[in-house]
Amino acid sequence: MRSVEAIAEEIVAREGGYVNDPDDPGGATNFGVTIGTLARLGMDLDGDGRITPEDVRRLTKAQAREIFVKHYFHRPGIGQLPRPLQASVFDMYVNSGAHAVKILQRLLNDMGQRISVDGGIGPQTVEAAEIAFGSAPGHLGDAYGIARRNYYYALADRRPASRKYARRRDGGKGGWIIRAEEFISPRYRLTDAEHKRRVAAWG
Numbered sequence: 001m002r003s004v005e006a007i008a009e010e011i012v013a014r015e016g017g018y019v020n021d022p023d024d025p026g027g028a029t030n031f032g033v034t035i036g037t038l039a040r041l042g043m044d045l046d047g048d049g050r051i052t053p054e055d056v057r058r059l060t061k062a063q064a065r066e067i068f069v070k071h072y073f074h075r076p077g078i079g080q081l082p083r084p085l086q087a088s089v090f091d092m093y094v095n096s097g098a099h100a101v102k103i104l105q106r107l108l109n110d111m112g113q114r115i116s117v118d119g120g121i122g123p124q125t126v127e128a129a130e131i132a133f134g135s136a137p138g139h140l141g142d143a144y145g146i147a148r149r150n151y152y153y154a155l156a157d158r159r160p161a162s163r164k165y166a167r168r169r170d171g172g173k174g175g176w177i178i179r180a181e182e183f184i185s186p187r188y189r190l191t192d193a194e195h196k197r198r199v200a201a202w203g
Helices: 004-015 035-041 053-058 061-074 083-096 099-110 123-135 140-158 160-166 175-181 192-202
Strands: none
Touching: 004 061, 004 083, 035 053, 035 061, 061 083, 083 099, 083 123, 083 140, 099 123, 099 140, 123 140, 140 160, 140 175, 140 192, 160 175, 160 192
């Protein structure tokens, strides 16, 4: 498996630079780090006593990587999960916080485990993930990636303003779907036609 630092580097590259999209509930973001994260961590990068979009602009790639490794991998305990899950759950945690773990917990329940869906990686979640991995070692990573892709589609179903993240203007796969499918084996990725059928109801 790639190192945590290498995965964080890939996440930074995937996230891109500064954006402040009014349709994004996260607000101003740089390299995937939101203004809310900077506020939570007290990172006043311009020293004016406030956390503003200007602080987000000043964030460096190195700072973003450090934040991801410390606060989005080690702190939630992603390293306790089976290795085939770690990169995808880490990437999803950067993108959606504790929803990344809730997706996993729902999947584990669907696979016959009985654990709480609370977004926290505790002993029960770790044990359930190990059991699921033991029973389907070649499939758990794909199953999580597919569940993650389904989460994005469902989110866009409910929130029209988010559909541009799941579907490009030309009807092709948007960034959310492409991102999820990077962690899914090619045979389980949707064809362009399958994707277009999935989003056809959006108009």
